[in-house]
């Protein structure tokens with residue numbers, strides 16, 4: 359839609375201008391650092407950083423109603439850079455000029471209401487937000503669009519040249535980094551480090567396909583992360599892990615979209631997200647806090663983080679209810695089907711602790727919870743969801759299992775509307791589905807498939823007739839026999855009744 363077609367009262371706001379004053383804030387020593395250089399940790403104390411807008415009070419000057427109108431109408435604007443996460447430019451990229459914004463189709467993911475069968479079974483109204491429908495098929499594209507737009511801005515303004523972008527990954531971060539890095543060729547080259555045999559073949563194919571340099575490292579993600587950190591400490595590289603605070607900023611768009619999809623009414627809404635390195639839950643909380651502070655929303659939704667019992671450091675931390683005794687401890691992970699969240703020492707833990715406190719404080723009550731689920735439940739619920747019309751990954755299954763836990767523990771009641779994060783597309787994790795269907799999980803997963811959920815292909819091979827092969831036609835009689843035998847066999851399998859002629 360053209361500018362002159364937008365309502366008068368939002369015309370001056372519909373195309374955002376650069377504004378605000380962004381700074382890195384250290385969560386530990388409270389020092390503030392300039393964003394004109396790439397920083398991942400505080401140069402003073404080594405802790406993780408958050409990006410804060412020193413001028414965020416300006417966002418309160420517009421009434422909430424007007425923000426709603428701006429965001430709703432902005433969807434009609436045909437400017438590439440403003441079609442994805444930067445529809446919310448004032449909240450997550452205000453200092454970036456429009457010509458630096460990178461858009462590859464991210465951040466339009468649908469919220470799909472579960473069918474009646476599933477809602478009745480769970481006893482609550484819920485939706486899946488399909489973040490697997492982002493360009494590299496996971497939510498990681500949201501943060502990557504922001505981090506790469508920032509790097510693009512540094513390159514265009516002459517503050518950086520010849521960037522080597524690097525990350526460690528449980529699969530999806532490297533897919534997203536390689537994709538967005540490739541788009542900014544030749545200025546950016548990407549290298550990714552993956553734990554050998556701990557990412558799925560689909561995930562491995564993604565950075566290879568985008569032309570990134572791919573390194574496979576023995577060990578698990580936590581080990582890869584240490585190697586990448588050592589590289590970032592000693593060499594000129596741009597780190598694209600969620601340690602990079604720009605990633606967190608971009609991922610806040612997830613919350614903004616949900617707010618918009620509920621027409622900004624978030625009373626009795628619960629948000630269920632899996633936790634791995636804990637960047638996503640940090641961003642989700644921070645997004646809602648920013649919308650709340652600016653008056654765009656009037657309620658903070660309930661947040662429920664979910665972890666597998668095989669990788670649960672955040673759950674363990676919050677399981678201790680005595681605040682004096684509460685102490686963070688990294689855990690050693692065991693194999694998990696929620697493989698992208700199989701992390702024992704989440705980089706964003708200090709951010710989680712900080713934001714949970716703030717979120718609860720603003721809410722005036724405990725409003726963030728973490729629940730734990732088993733590997734068995736993750737697989738059972740993923741397959742159940744997909745057999746009811748969803749396309750969720752194992753982490754989506756983890757969220758559904760987490761929803762049950764939240765109801766059982768009375769964290770929410772059935773008056774809530776829950777939004778479950780399917781953080782990636784089902785197709786990235788079909789190997790686990792195969793293992794479920796074929797009952798060949800290795801024992802450490804402890805997964806026993808439920809018969810009624812298993813599924814197999816049935817091979818039909820007619821007897822005594824050669825099979826049709828490409829380039830070699832059967833004789834008409836043989837082909838007739840082939841048709842009769844195969845259709846009879848299928849009909850018998852499906853117990854079809856013969857039509858009365």
Ligand SMILES: *Cc1c(COP(=O)(O)O)cnc(C)c1O
Pocket residue numbers: 496497498530531600632633634635636637638639698699751753781782
């Ligand atoms: C990265 C990832 C997670 C974990 O998110 P964190 O921000 O690391 O907590 C969960 N699911 C999928 C599919 C992912 O790619």
Ligand SMILES: [Zn+2]
Pocket residue numbers: 384385386387388389400401402403404405
């Ligand atoms: Zn510090």
